[in-house]
Amino acid sequence: MRPRSIFICVFSLFSISVFSQDKTVEKKSDSIKWKYTPNFTVGADVLNLGIGFFGDRQMFQGFVSSRINKRTHAVVDLGYDKNVYQKNGYDAKADGMFAKVGAFYMLAMDPENALNGFYAGGKLVGSFYTQEYMAVPVKGQNNDGVTLAFGPTTQSSYWAEAMLGARIQVFESNFFIDVNVQPRYLVYTTKQDEIKPMIVPGFGKSSGQFTMGFSWNIAYRF
């Protein structure tokens, strides 16, 4: 199952990149004309901020992006996530900061407004957090509810994430709505007493290597 999933993911990314390259060649004459001037778009994720009021997960994240050529934008994200995991005999909590660095490429742009359109990109992410496992189950036949506890420690995790989304300007203002999804693949994580983390701030519930993130940002372009 796992190798197949990885293959699907890699293949999909590959096909996008191949497709994108054709486009660049076609429009080469246009991109020469475009010259970099300092520009920044700053955004905050309001979807996850809102979800925080209704659940156990408190997540704050924002980004700064800059258009570095006609179709490519560089982007840096910073966030804080606090979450609990209480399922299958586990009782765990984790909180910490994460930082993302990456770029995205405009796949389809509005001919009248180059800042509107659909994009795809990738990011590398590091998360540095404190975790505590108040209960980890011990499995044995006829023995229900036996757990072990582990004190708080500092851990870190690293993952790669793809991003697919759209950015739309709100009327004529400098405000944008930026919606994207982030399929994530956990690459490396430090462990406490061999325990694979059940939650990683910024990544989500992580008993598997894959998660999917959603964000709905309001951004302002300077």
Next chain:
Amino acid sequence: MKNLILVFGFLFLLTSCGGDDDICLNADSTPRLKVKFHDAQGRLISLDSLYTYVDYGNPKLTNILSAKDVDSVLIPLKVDDSPYTDIYFKRRINGDSSKVRINYDSKAIYVSPACGFKKNYENLKAEVLKSNPVSSVEQNNTSLTDETTINFYLRF
């Protein structure tokens, strides 16, 4: 437009990923104690019937086995921090019952996110706290890390 189809196609592909390692298989759980039976001369026998109960600290003893023609019994030991498990054996449903205490050192071993930990046992020692029908216990293997070896022979 073609781009859009690609983007959404990609999203649908990804929804198939992940999520199937939340199941803990029994093979990854704590191994059970394997016990066989000897007669007074030390020959391997099978019993015409056997009832086995374990004290897991619940108000009532837990029935592990009630069967005819038994040649071995697999007994799940306690996985908490206690250093022993008490096991009760009887040949007849209304007959006398023997109490055997298994002492051990247990060690927690991490298995997987779905299973959490399992226990392995070392320095297994058995003492017969109440004899009849079990007269004594012969040691065979003092460590319990899987269910392939026989740990004790109960002598009837």
